Amino acid sequence: xxxHTSLEAAQQEILSWIQxxxxxxxxxxxxxxxxxxxxxxxxxxxxxxxxxxxxxxxAGGCKPLFDxxxxxxxxxxxxxxxEPDSPLELIVYFDASGVLNLGAYFSPKVLASDWVIGLxxxxxxxxxQLPAYQEVVSEExxxxxxxxxxxxxxxxxxxCLPDACHEPMLYQHLSAExxxxxxxxxxxxxxxxxxxLFTKAWYAVVARHESLRSLFPMPYDGEFYRLVLRRPRxxxxxxxxxxxxxxxxxxxxxxxxxxxxxxxFDLNTGPLLRAQFYRLxxxxxxxxxxxxxxxxxGWCIGILLRELFVTYNSLLGKSAEHLPGPLPLAEYARxxxxxxKQAARTYWTALLDGFESMTPIAAPAPQKASxxxxxxxxxxxxxxxxxxxxxxxxQSVTLPILIQSLWALVLSSENASCRDxxxxxxxxxRPADLPGIDQAVGLFIQTLPVRAAWTQSSSFSELSAxxxxxxLRHMEHGHLPLPEIGRKLFDHLLVFENYPYETxxxxxxxxxxxxxxxEKIPYxxxxxxxxxxxxxxxxxxxxxxxxxxxxxxxxxxxFALLKAVADDADISCQMLEExxxxxxxxxxxxxESPELQSAGQPVLSAETPDDIDAGVLEIYRSVLNCSVxxxxxxxxxxGGHSLLAMRVLAMVSKRFGVSLTVEEVLSNYSVRLLAGxxxxxxxxxxx
Numbered sequence: 001x002x003x004h005t006s007l008e009a010a011q012q013e014i015l016s017w018i019q020x021x022x023x024x025x026x027x028x029x030x031x032x033x034x035x036x037x038x039x040x041x042x043x044x045x046x047x048x049x050x051x052x053x054x055x056x057x058x059a060g061g062c063k064p065l066f067d068x069x070x071x072x073x074x075x076x077x078x079x080x081x082x083e084p085d086s087p088l089e090l091i092v093y094f095d096a097s098g099v100l101n102l103g104a105y106f107s108p109k110v111l112a113s114d115w116v117i118g119l120x121x122x123x124x125x126x127x128x129q130l131p132a133y134q135e136v137v138s139e140e141x142x143x144x145x146x147x148x149x150x151x152x153x154x155x156x157x158x159x160c161l162p163d164a165c166h167e168p169m170l171y172q173h174l175s176a177e178x179x180x181x182x183x184x185x186x187x188x189x190x191x192x193x194x195x196x197l198f199t200k201a202w203y204a205v206v207a208r209h210e211s212l213r214s215l216f217p218m219p220y221d222g223e224f225y226r227l228v229l230r231r232p233r234x235x236x237x238x239x240x241x242x243x244x245x246x247x248x249x250x251x252x253x254x255x256x257x258x259x260x261x262x263x264x265f266d267l268n269t270g271p272l273l274r275a276q277f278y279r280l281x282x283x284x285x286x287x288x289x290x291x292x293x294x295x296x297x298g299w300c301i302g303i304l305l306r307e308l309f310v311t312y313n314s315l316l317g318k319s320a321e322h323l324p325g326p327l328p329l330a331e332y333a334r335x336x337x338x339x340x341k342q343a344a345r346t347y348w349t350a351l352l353d354g355f356e357s358m359t360p361i362a363a364p365a366p367q368k369a370s371x372x373x374x375x376x377x378x379x380x381x382x383x384x385x386x387x388x389x390x391x392x393x394x395q396s397v398t399l400p401i402l403i404q405s406l407w408a409l410v411l412s413s414e415n416a417s418c419r420d421x422x423x424x425x426x427x428x429x430r431p432a433d434l435p436g437i438d439q440a441v442g443l444f445i446q447t448l449p450v451r452a453a454w455t456q457s458s459s460f461s462e463l464s465a466x467x468x469x470x471x472l473r474h475m476e477h478g479h480l481p482l483p484e485i486g487r488k489l490f491d492h493l494l495v496f497e498n499y500p501y502e503t504x505x506x507x508x509x510x511x512x513x514x515x516x517x518x519e520k521i522p523y524x525x526x527x528x529x530x531x532x533x534x535x536x537x538x539x540x541x542x543x544x545x546x547x548x549x550x551x552x553x554x555x556x557x558x559f560a561l562l563k564a565v566a567d568d569a570d571i572s573c574q575m576l577e578e579x580x581x582x583x584x585x586x587x588x589x590x591x592e593s594p595e596l597q598s599a600g601q602p603v604l605s606a607e608t609p610d611d612i613d614a615g616v617l618e619i620y621r622s623v624l625n626c627s628v629x630x631x632x633x634x635x636x637x638x639g640g641h642s643l644l645a646m647r648v649l650a651m652v653s654k655r656f657g658v659s660l661t662v663e664e665v666l667s668n669y670s671v672r673l674l675a676g677x678x679x680x681x682x683x684x685x686x687x
Contacts (some may be wrong), residue, residue: 191510222649302501362524408452424493
């Protein structure tokens with residue numbers, strides 16, 4: 001091992017070295033090595049580690065020796081004058097219930113007991129910082145979760161913390177109206193099916209996937225768990241509209257779909273997935289899903305459709321096709337836990353270095369905006385699509401990278417021709433090297449920032465190459481949750497819906513004719529790009545923040561750039577900017593959104609904190625995992641973000657017995673402010 005100039009670089013090399021040399025294939029007990037090669041190992045180790053793996057409970061209630069003979073358990077076992085070869089011998093094993101146990105053998109003549117105990121507690125604190133660590137859920141808390149979820153112990157398959165990709169949506173559940181992340185999708189089919197058998201097949205498909213059997217109970221404010229049930233909680237309603245005239249049937253169908261969507265979701269009890277079957281004609285039917293986005297992402301749509309018809313045909317006796325078992329989500333969680341978070345933080349810090357403020361597309365909306373989103377679409381025809389694909393191939397980029405690069409120029413034109421812009425892109429979040437991930441059902445997507453910068457002399461191919469290079473790095477570091485990457489980075493996002501799905505099912509007797517849907521996102525604008533033989537661009541926007549005129553203007557700009565690049569693959573960025581100069585900039589008033597921060601440096605206080613101040617200070621230190629210099633230190637300056645605010649909310653709720661919202665935690669951004677608000681809430685005077 002070589003010396004390094006930074007702790008981070010040393011840790012990287014040491015971790016790689018340990019992973020290479022300390023594994024079941026290469027590791028040997030030091031005693032054996034010393035005996036076999038005394039010249040190389042002729043010295044006593046200062047610290048030895050014995051890992052016993054997972055123990056099983058022996059018959060007759062006897063305890064294993066290493067359980068009974070831990071220091072102090074049997075004083076007579078070791079002579080008081082005994083001095084081991086190694087001053088410190090560490091013992092590690094998992095007990096029968098899966099709990100990790102740590103212990104130490106040592107001579108008090110060599111090492112002080114307080115020092116060894118302190119070392120073990122430091123070791124424990126470091127282990128708790130690992131991504132795979134989860135607190136043991138107490139029996140009392142399990143009972144509380146079962147109570148609010150209306151289930152018995154035998155109904156529960158697993159109880160765990162939500163995945164990192166769930167946390168931003170759970171935060172939105174606390175801070176926004178329930179319609180955020182409500183998804184509704186309608187599939188229109190031609191063909192004959194047995195309505196009830198079709199429903200039975202749907203239930204069987206949902207039961208296969210643990211994500212679809214999940215609830216997200218919140219036993220305390222801001223503290224969520226993922227509860228996996230053995231049997232799914234879903235509902236299926238049947239409506240026969242086949243006798244109604246088409247205009248009346250369409251009106252009734254819309255009314256029923258609207259009502260279903262407006263019901264919202266109870267994350268404690270579910271169902272978080274509801275279906276509706278509409279019989280439209282003897283050979284026409286529509287099947288609709290209304291679900292919370294926590295359960296799955298768009299990639300899952302094609303997977304579930306295929307499984308539905310395979311299962312249906314199997315129930316009919318027409319197919320013997322066997323569906324492979326789903327990927328256990330624990331495999332994905334283990335893969336995420338293995339990512340290097342520190343390297344990811346370093347990457348994102350460097351990428352965002354020097355970026356001063358958001359490059360927005362929308363005006364600030366009223367804080368309590370409740371309008372339903374509106375949609376504007378345009379389609380690039382097949383001929384132009386082929387030209388764009390050819391340009392992408394000539395520049396060795398994908399079509400999504402080409403479109404992202406053009407969007408950067410549109411965004412620049414809406415921000416005083418700034419040539420350094422930032423926007424959000426939804427990433428699939430599925431590691432390509434994880435077997436079975438392409439057929440997994442769950443929530444894996446990540447929203448990541450893309451920073452596009454160019455100069456007056458840059459060619460468009462240089463801009464697209466830089467966006468491509470960034471996209472490749474995102475595959476390595478894109479597992480970090482967005483709130484940890486940064487705050488208020490963008491107000492819109494792009495998603496490329498290149499999900500694979502079939503349109504012919506079974507023996508071809510059932511055909512998928514049309515797919516419609518509804519969604520609501522926590523951004524003023526979401527741009528969906530659906531590339532097939534043509535390219536569909538769908539702008540989902542909040543009318544409180546963006547007018548129809550604004551959306552049409554930016555869509556015209558994007559279409560103009562698509563045509564320009566298709567006509568001239570070697571075009572410069574400056575020429576593309578000039579193409580936009582003839583399209584009037586969308587006019588709208590923008591106000592600076594107030595930042596949740598205090599002016600200047602934190603004011604050090606000489607006051608002695610009272611019990612509430614001290615309690616909140618302890619919570620800050622625990623959640624932020626750092627020292628807090630004063631009760632006026634800013635939560636965000638110390639590394640806090642919205643997901644950590646949820647943890648503050650949960651700990652405040654349990655410790656002080658007060659009910660707060662996550663917005664109140666965010667707006668009271670120091671120990672002093674939050675403690676003061678807790679006092680008012682306790683006294684019933686908080687506003």
